[in-house]
Amino acid sequence: GAVVSQHPSWVICKSGTSVKIECRSLDFQATTMFWYRQFPKQSLMLMATSNEGSKATYEQGVEKDKFLINHASLTLSTLTVTSAHPEDSSFYICSAYYGADTQYFGPGTRLTVL
Amino acid sequence: ELKVEQNPLFLSMQEGKNYTIYCNYSTTSDRLYWYRQDPGKSLESLFVLLSNGAVKQEGRLMASLDTKARLSTLHITAAVHDLSATYFCAGGATNKLIFGTGTLLAVQP
Numbered sequence: 001g002a003v004v005s006q007h008p009s010w011v012i013c014k015s016g017t018s019v020k021i022e023c024r025s026l027d028f029q030a031t032t033m034f035w036y037r038q039f040p041k042q043s044l045m046l047m048a049t050s051n052e053g054s055k056a057t058y059e060q061g062v063e064k065d066k067f068l069i070n071h072a073s074l075t076l077s078t079l080t081v082t083s084a085h086p087e088d089s090s091f092y093i094c095s096a097y098y099g100a101d102t103q104y105f106g107p108g109t110r111l112t113v114l
Numbered sequence: 115e116l117k118v119e120q121n122p123l124f125l126s127m128q129e130g131k132n133y134t135i136y137c138n139y140s141t142t143s144d145r146l147y148w149y150r151q152d153p154g155k156s157l158e159s160l161f162v163l164l165s166n167g168a169v170k171q172e173g174r175l176m177a178s179l180d181t182k183a184r185l186s187t188l189h190i191t192a193a194v195h196d197l198s199a200t201y202f203c204a205g206g207a208t209n210k211l212i213f214g215t216g217t218l219l220a221v222q223p
Contacts (some may be wrong), residue, residue: 032209043202043213044157093156097209101162102147108156 003027004096006106013084014114021079021109023094029074030096034103035067038091050077084113116141118205120214127193127221135217137186137203146186147204147211148177157202160188193221 003026013019023033032051036044048069050056056069066088068080077096081088089112095103117140127133137146145164149157161170163179163186170177174197176189186203198221204211 034211041218043216045213046211049210101145101164101208102159103208103211105157105159110154 002100002104004094004104004106006092006094006109008109009107010110010112012112012114015085016083018080018082019084019111021081021092021094021111023077023079023096023106025075025096025098025104028096028098030077030098031074032097033071033077034095034097035069035077035079036093036095038093038108040091044093047079081111084111086113089113116143116206116212118203118212118214120201120203120217122217123215124218125220127190127219129194129221129223130192132192133190135188135190135201135203135219137188137205137214139184139186139205139212141184143181143184143205144207145205146179148175148186148188149202149204151200151202151216153199160201190219193219195221195223197221 005024007022035047038044047062048056048058050069050071052071052074058064071077091108093108095105097103119138121136148160161177166181168179174191179186200216200218202216203214206212
């Protein structure tokens with residue numbers, strides 16, 4: 001149980017376009033979902049925390065107008081990278097939490113901006 | 115604010131040898147997690163340590179937690195090639211994890 005999926009797993013886009021990444025909890029309802037970014041050979045950095053039906057809480061230094069997060073239901077959160085630039089190229093990982101002792105991580109989405 | 119540091123950052127091991135990865139954290143942490151990440155993949159949960167003195171073992175990996183020293187260790191026994199990966203510890207609360215820098219483990223034959 002406690003499976004989290006992400007779609008797409010890999011996306012290439014042109015600079016200036018927007019990209020949407022979906023994160024779904026498949027077999028449980030997630031009270032909270034998290035979005036992380038990981039640059040090559042680096043650790044995971046928390047970008048934002050989202051609770052269903054409320055605005056996301058962004059970490060310091062993360063532009064909320066650039067990284068739009070929507071958590072419309074207890075099983076779906078989306079991250080939209082607006083006006084993407086090459087420096088936004090990264091591995092984006094979501095996780096979901098429902099009150100247990102751990103977060104459950106999705107498989108990640110690799111974004112490449114040309 | 116919680117800071118989590120791991121050492122070493124890179125570890126080259128010979129098969130059959132034992133070694134330990136250290137995870138230090140700066141302030142009180144509710145719990146301590148260990149994860150494994152294979153190249154290009156997401157995180158696989160290894161251990162959750164919830165209290166001082168907690169020890170958990172799975173196969174060749176054993177994790178422990180000393181909350182007084184603010185230290186967790188991941189001990190690898192008789193390393194095998196399949197253990198090659200990056201290992202992360204993370205502290206904080208379940209609803210806000212702070213990850214360590216990661217340790218890249220390479221097991222050589």
